Amino acid sequence: MTDQPLVEMRHIEKSYGRVHALRDVNLSIRRGEIVGLLGDNGAGKSTLIKVLSGAVPYTSGEIRIKGKPVKMTSTNDAIAAGIETIYQDSALVPQLSIARNLFLGRELTKGSLGRMDLDRMNQVAADLLKRVGISKNIPPTTPIGSLSGGERQAVAIARAMYFDSDLIVLDEPTNNLGVAETQGVLRFVREARDTGHSCIFIAHNIHHVFQVVDRMVVMRRGTVVADDLSPKTSSIQDVEDVITGDHITV
Amino acid sequence: MSTPSTVSAAYPAQQGALKRFVAKPEFGPLILLLTMLVVFTSINPAFLSLNNIGNALTFTVELGLIALAMTLLMTAGEFDLSVGSVFGFSPVVMWALFNAGLMPLPAAFVVAMVLAVGIGLFSGLFVTRLGIPSFLVTLGMLLVVRGAALWLTSGFPQRTWDAGDQWIATLLVGDFYIGGLRIYMSLIWFIVLAIILHLLLTSTRFGNWIQATGGNPGAARNRGVPIHRVKVILFMLSAAMAAFAGIISSIRVSAANPNSGAGYELEVIAMVVIGGTVLTGGRGTIIGTVLGVLILRLMRNGIVLIGVPGLAYNIFIGAIILGMMALHAALERRHNAGT
Numbered sequence: 001m002t003d004q005p006l007v008e009m010r011h012i013e014k015s016y017g018r019v020h021a022l023r024d025v026n027l028s029i030r031r032g033e034i035v036g037l038l039g040d041n042g043a044g045k046s047t048l049i050k051v052l053s054g055a056v057p058y059t060s061g062e063i064r065i066k067g068k069p070v071k072m073t074s075t076n077d078a079i080a081a082g083i084e085t086i087y088q089d090s091a092l093v094p095q096l097s098i099a100r101n102l103f104l105g106r107e108l109t110k111g112s113l114g115r116m117d118l119d120r121m122n123q124v125a126a127d128l129l130k131r132v133g134i135s136k137n138i139p140p141t142t143p144i145g146s147l148s149g150g151e152r153q154a155v156a157i158a159r160a161m162y163f164d165s166d167l168i169v170l171d172e173p174t175n176n177l178g179v180a181e182t183q184g185v186l187r188f189v190r191e192a193r194d195t196g197h198s199c200i201f202i203a204h205n206i207h208h209v210f211q212v213v214d215r216m217v218v219m220r221r222g223t224v225v226a227d228d229l230s231p232k233t234s235s236i237q238d239v240e241d242v243i244t245g246d247h248i249t250v
Numbered sequence: 251m252s253t254p255s256t257v258s259a260a261y262p263a264q265q266g267a268l269k270r271f272v273a274k275p276e277f278g279p280l281i282l283l284l285t286m287l288v289v290f291t292s293i294n295p296a297f298l299s300l301n302n303i304g305n306a307l308t309f310t311v312e313l314g315l316i317a318l319a320m321t322l323l324m325t326a327g328e329f330d331l332s333v334g335s336v337f338g339f340s341p342v343v344m345w346a347l348f349n350a351g352l353m354p355l356p357a358a359f360v361v362a363m364v365l366a367v368g369i370g371l372f373s374g375l376f377v378t379r380l381g382i383p384s385f386l387v388t389l390g391m392l393l394v395v396r397g398a399a400l401w402l403t404s405g406f407p408q409r410t411w412d413a414g415d416q417w418i419a420t421l422l423v424g425d426f427y428i429g430g431l432r433i434y435m436s437l438i439w440f441i442v443l444a445i446i447l448h449l450l451l452t453s454t455r456f457g458n459w460i461q462a463t464g465g466n467p468g469a470a471r472n473r474g475v476p477i478h479r480v481k482v483i484l485f486m487l488s489a490a491m492a493a494f495a496g497i498i499s500s501i502r503v504s505a506a507n508p509n510s511g512a513g514y515e516l517e518v519i520a521m522v523v524i525g526g527t528v529l530t531g532g533r534g535t536i537i538g539t540v541l542g543v544l545i546l547r548l549m550r551n552g553i554v555l556i557g558v559p560g561l562a563y564n565i566f567i568g569a570i571i572l573g574m575m576a577l578h579a580a581l582e583r584r585h586n587a588g589t
Contacts, residue, residue, distance in 0.1 A: 055472070076474040090468030095532040096461055104462055105473035107455040114455040 004067050006031045006166055006198050007052070007083070012061035014047055021047040022058070023223045029167060034189060034199040036209040036231075038243055039219035045202055048219065049169050052200075053085035054078035065166075079105075084165035088172045091156040094145030099125035101144050102159050124162070132158045132188065150181025157188045161197060168192055169200045174208045186212045206236050218242045275526025275533065278577045279541035282524075282570070286545065290552035297555050304432045308502070310547040311440035312495045313514060314540070317521040318440075318447050319491035321539040323484040324522055325451065326477075327464035327531025328377060330485060331388040332369065333492035333518060335395035337511030340366050340493035341500030342399045345408035355416045363493055369395060370489030374482030392515070399508035408506040423501045436498045443491075448536035460484065464531025520567060521546050524574045545570065 005028035014022040022044050029035055039045045050056040052063070054072040062069055065081045072078055078085070092101045099121040100107075108117040108124075125140035132154060144152060153173050160168040170189065174182045189199055189212050203209050209216065209231075216229040216239060226242050240246075271277060290297040316333050323330055344362035348355045369391065376387040424435045451457040462470035463477040470477050492511075500506040523529055524545055525538030546567060554560050 053472070074474075075472055079474055085472065087468065087472060090466060090472055093462045093465035093469050093532070095465040096458070100458055100461075104458060104470065105475050107458055109455055115449075115453055116455055116458065118453065 003030075005029060005064075006066060008062075008064040008067075009048075009052065010062045010064070012048070012051060012063070013059045014051060014056070015059050021222055022051070023221075025061070025219075025222075025224055027217060027224060027227065029198050029200065031166075031198055032193055032196055033214045034193050034201055034212055036213035036216040037200050037202045037219065038206065038209065038216055038239065040243055042221075043219040043243075044222040045219055046171070047222075049085060049171060049200065049202065052078065053083060053169060055085075079165075082164070082166035083169065084160035084163065084167070085169040086153070086156045086160065086171060086173065088175055092144045092152055095143060097122075097125075097141045097143055098129070098138070098147075098155055099140040101155065102128070102140075102162065106163065128158050128162055129155075132161075132191070148181065149177050150184050153177070153181075153185045154188055157185070157192060161192055161195065165197065167198045167200065169202075171202050172204065173201070174203055174205060182208060206239055210236060220245055273581060275535050275578065275581070276538045276541060278574060278581070279525050279538055279545060282574070283541050283545050283548070286548055286552060290548070290556055293556040297552055300429070300431045302551065302555070306547055306551045307437050308434050310543055311434075311436045312499045312502075313518055313521065313547075314440050314543040315436075315443060315495040315498075316488070316492050316514065316518045317525075317539050317543050318443055318536060319484070319488040320518050321522050321525070321527050321534050321536055322447060322451060322460055323481075323488045324519075324527050324529065325464050325531060325534025326460045326481055326484050327467065328384040328481055328485070329388070329519060329529070330370075330373065330384065330488045330492075331515045332373065332391035332395055333488060334511040334514035335392045335399065336366050336369055336489050336492035337496035337499070337514055338508055339369075339395045339399040339496070341410075341496045341506035341510075342403055342408055342508050344497055345410050345500065345506040346402060349408060356418045359418055359497065362497065363490060366489045366493030367486045370486035371482060373489070374485030377485070378478035378481050396508075396512070403508045405508060407508070408500075410500050410504050410506055419501045422498050434502070436502070439494075439498070444536055444540055451534060451536055456480070461532060461534070464528075465533070517546065520571055523578075524571060526574075526578060528578075 007029040009025060009027045012022050012025040013020075025044070025048060027048070037045050037048070047056065051058045051072065054075045054077045057073060063072055064070065065083075070077065070081050072081075093104065096104070099118070102125050103121050108121050109115060110117045122140045129138060129140065138147070138151070144155065147155065157168065157170070157173075173185050173189070177185065186208065189201060192199055201209060201213055213231060216226070216231065216234070217224060218226040218229065218239065220243065229239055229242065287298070296302060316337065320330065320333065340362040343365060344355070344358045347353055347358040347361060352358075353361070373384070373387050373391050376382055377384045420435070422435060422439070425432055427433070451460060459470065459475045459477075459480050462473070462475055463480045467477050496511060499510065521542040522539050523542070525535060525540070525542030527534040527538060549566055549570070550563055553563060553566060
């Protein structure tokens with residue numbers, strides 16, 4: 001029972017008209033592991049995570065969560081199934097406060113008129129900020145727009161942890177971040193794993209991926225070409241060769 | 251390390267109250283309004299007379315009602331150019347039905363409102379399902395609705411003088427005196443709706459969704475916010491408010507003119523942006539809009555009272571819009587710089 005994967009994608013196909021974006025993709029994620037999803041531009045990484053997060057429908061195949069087949073027809077299906085996807089540019093609303101972002105779509109309310117319990121939302125947000133160590137005296141009422149890129153990623157990851165998502169999908173979380181902020185984000189990812197969450201980590205920077213993942217999956221031309229590369233046994237060069245396809249040249 | 255369940259611990263101290271107040275979008279319009287009051291009153295003390303205030307408020311609220319709904323729509327990142335046409339169309343429909351003896355006035359009122367909501371629904375679906383910018387959709391709607399009003403009436407105003415003994419007319423535009431101040435029911439409607447929509451925008455779940463829909467639609471959608479439904483509802487609200495305002499206006503002036511409301515859409519949008527709501531969405535304020543409504547209306551009233559030719563009104567309005575936009579842009583930059 002413990003060996004049962006958290007998420008299994010089987011024979012997933014996705015085509016946009018004549019373009020085959022995903023071909024027979026099989027991928028499984030175990031509990032508490034961080035999987036790096038790698039591939040060159042256009043390899044199908046984005047499409048795959050969009051399928052997994054319910055943002056785009058897949059043409060055929062099956063997705064199982066904890067062994068049960070689920071239909072992913074909307075982002076709400078994915079959220080309900082415990083999958084939280086943090087996109088690069090569309091994770092947070094800059095004009096809204098940290099607390100309002102944290103609870104966006106799942107606002108705490110009191111009474112029957114949909115009135116938000118802002119006091120409690122702010123309090124939970126403040127505690128959460130403190131717990132994940134990005135408080136730096138930032139009040140939970142601060143608009144996201146005035147936070148740094150790293151702080152924003154941290155808020156998005158903290159949100160996924162707070163709502164106990166089983167799987168957190170991070171799309172380029174270290175993009176455009178400085179060295180210190182990148183380390184901060186990587187620390188969060190490890191913390192998420194240590195508290196029992198699984199992660200899919202997508203990044204162009206293989207160095208970042210190597211620092212944090214347990215396993216790497218490589219996609220090329222819409223299909224998975226390697227799914228068990230370990231940062232312990234493979235070198236960065238090896239992985240790059242798989243990504244570009246140089247390893248099969250004879 | 252604190253536990254998430256403690257509700258007592260205060261979160262870190264906020265920045266100074268004054269600084270926060272200055273950074274608010276309502277700050278600029280509030281200062282402008284106060285300046286106008288001081289300047290106009292010092293030149294012509296009649297400006298602050300009960301009579302003048304009462305009159306100015308009456309005319310103010312009809313456009314103001316539309317501006318309230320437009321604030322929410324613009325906060326969600328869309329706007330509606332057809333409100334002026336709906337303002338003319340709905341009373342025409344109501345009075346045509348009533349005058350033809352087809353139904354009692356309250357029923358005609360309901361039919362006109364439902365038609366208006368249908369217009370909003372149509373615009374909303376066009377914008378969200380087909381992905382066409384609201385500028386184009388509501389521009390088309392402006393022409394369709396205005397054309398319908400003119401065609402239905404052959405261009406003639408509908409008589410409304412049978413309204414006097416109708417309870418619904420009293421409910422909408424009846425008047426009463428508080429001291430020497432004559433108050434129209436429409437002002438009460440405006441105040442009540444302003445409070446309700448302010449609370450809706452700032453304190454409810456739906457309000458959070460409105461702001462998120464305009465601020466970052468992708469993020470809102472990823473969080474499961476039904477951004478299309480939010481927009482459609484707001485298009486319906488905006489059309490309903492335009493119809494409501496048009497009907498109130500028709501009873502007050504005793505005529506339902508198919509041409510009335512022409513150009514109101516731009517004046518309403520001006521009121522909203524002067525108040526500090528952002529044209530591109532994400533940030534909106536009902537309090538600011540109320541200030542914007544008062545600014546434009548009292549400006550129109552005040553410049554006449556101090557002897558500036560009424561025809562110069564638009565120069566002032568244009569200058570105010572430009573000045574306010576510069577101020578809001580400066581505040582926005584400071585805000586984004588985190589100062």
